[in-house]
Amino acid sequence: MKTWIFAGLASKTDVTLYLSKILANMGFKVLLVDGTEYERYRYSIDPIFLPEWITEFEGFDVACGFTNYKRIVDYLSSVDEDITHYDFILVDVEKIDFLTKEEWISAAARLWVSTYRREDLERGKEWIYILQERLQAEELPSFYRLWTQIMDTTIDQYAWGFYNDIPIHFHGTPVSIYWNEMDMALQIENEHIKKIRIKPLSRQYKKSLALLLELLTGWTFAESKKALSLIERKRA
Numbered sequence: 001m002k003t004w005i006f007a008g009l010a011s012k013t014d015v016t017l018y019l020s021k022i023l024a025n026m027g028f029k030v031l032l033v034d035g036t037e038y039e040r041y042r043y044s045i046d047p048i049f050l051p052e053w054i055t056e057f058e059g060f061d062v063a064c065g066f067t068n069y070k071r072i073v074d075y076l077s078s079v080d081e082d083i084t085h086y087d088f089i090l091v092d093v094e095k096i097d098f099l100t101k102e103e104w105i106s107a108a109a110r111l112w113v114s115t116y117r118r119e120d121l122e123r124g125k126e127w128i129y130i131l132q133e134r135l136q137a138e139e140l141p142s143f144y145r146l147w148t149q150i151m152d153t154t155i156d157q158y159a160w161g162f163y164n165d166i167p168i169h170f171h172g173t174p175v176s177i178y179w180n181e182m183d184m185a186l187q188i189e190n191e192h193i194k195k196i197r198i199k200p201l202s203r204q205y206k207k208s209l210a211l212l213l214e215l216l217t218g219w220t221f222a223e224s225k226k227a228l229s230l231i232e233r234k235r236a
Contacts, residue, residue: 002108003089004216005099009127010120012113012148013040014187015177016090017058018209021196024059025231028087033072034064035091035098044191058196061086068098096127101135109216112143112168116150116159128166139167144215145174175212178204199232 006012020032031054034041042064045057052065052075066072069091073083083089091107093099104110112128114120132140147159163170183205190196201209206228213224 001084001086001089003091003103003106005091005093005104005107005110006113006146007093007110007131007143008113008120009094009123010113010115010117010148011040012092012146013044014183015113015146015148015209015212016092017041017044017190017196018198018201019212020060020088020090021058021198022209022213022227022231023088025234026227029085030060031083031086031089032060032062033066033069033089033091034062035066035069035093035095037094039064040092044194046194067095069100069103096130096134101137104135105141107141110141110143111146112163112170113146113148115148116153116155121159121162125163125166128163128168132167137167139169142169142171144172145170146212147174147176148179150176150178151180172215175208175215177208177212178202180204198228 006016016032020030023030032041041062045055045062047064048055050065052071054061054063054072054075056062063072063075066075076083091099112124114124128140145163160174180202182200183202186197186200198206210221210224210228213219213227214221217224219227
């Protein structure tokens with residue numbers, strides 16, 4: 001079982017949903033955990049109007065409504081399931097208290113996710129310092145850096161340097177998810193039809209997904225591209 005934590009206040013539902021579907025299409029058992037403040041994922045799937053729930057969507061499971069990770073573990077135990085049966089667990093975290101210090105540290109990968117928007121950059125930095133205080137840590141565990149909703153701008157260097165003074169050590173090569181109007185439109189359409197279509201994504205977005213898969217799974221870039229090609233053949 002590998003757990004990947006996608007942290008930050010920027011919306012990242014498109015990235016985590018695409019990754020979850022690609023992994024599920026490869027035959028892996030996947031759980032996507034909604035730890036966002038306003039349960040963003042209920043607007044992309046058929047929601048179950050219960051305080052806490054796990055449902056199957058597009059070949060993988062989605063957990064919504066839980067106040068922390070441990071409640072998901074307890075919920076699965078109550079229905080004779082074991083969270084360790086999942087091959088991959090993707091956790092989208094906005095709630096400061098959603099994960100314990102041990103859960104942060106034990107994750108196979110932690111990604112700090114942001115856009116270039118000033119609001120996301122500044123609120124994100126505040127969130128990091130609050131997290132550091134809650135975890136009572138001099139320095140937070142190491143993170144990969146993931147930029148989303150990126151378009152060509154003149155502020156790249158400013159945005160990249162914005163987090164230089166925070167208590168996080170960034171490692172690995174940053175990944176930027178470039179998108180255009182077509183990618184934005186596809187995300188909106190997917191939300192309304194409650195499907196995950198990947199084939200219409202722009203070539204640049206697909207390349208970014210392949211780079212992210214390579215970073216997280218240890219697959220080669222060619223293997224990551226193949227995973228995308230397999231799902232495209234199913235007309236997803």
